[in-house]
Amino acid sequence: MKIAVPTREGVVDDHFGHCAYYTIYTVAEGRTEAESRLASPEGCGCKSGIASVLQQMGVSVMLAGNMGQGAKNVLEAHRIEVVRGCSGDVRALAEAYLEGRIRDNGEACSHHDCH
Numbered sequence: 001m002k003i004a005v006p007t008r009e010g011v012v013d014d015h016f017g018h019c020a021y022y023t024i025y026t027v028a029e030g031r032t033e034a035e036s037r038l039a040s041p042e043g044c045g046c047k048s049g050i051a052s053v054l055q056q057m058g059v060s061v062m063l064a065g066n067m068g069q070g071a072k073n074v075l076e077a078h079r080i081e082v083v084r085g086c087s088g089d090v091r092a093l094a095e096a097y098l099e100g101r102i103r104d105n106g107e108a109c110s111h112h113d114c115h
Contacts, residue, residue: 001026002026003097005093005094006022006065011088011090015065016068016071017068021037021039021040022040023036023090023091027094030098032091032094038054041053051074051077054075055080060080061083082104
């Protein structure tokens, strides 16, 4: 299993489509075993092609701050579970998710540039 987190300076970037990079955690036996970075493509998250790249890498979960409905739909079409409303240190977030303490907040970003 792999988890992706939109990141800026070690914390969850508040907007999925404009993050500096994605932190990718490889998970085995319920623990993070490896961490890597994937550069974020330019442009809107739902149109950037990042979903197919993440799917090819084996990512099955996206822990994000804010995200538009279009980006969520694209990720889910690539079989990536989306959990919105995340914040803080990315490693602590991934570990909290694995412990079952993180849930999607159900809110989509409604800014005009999120579509």
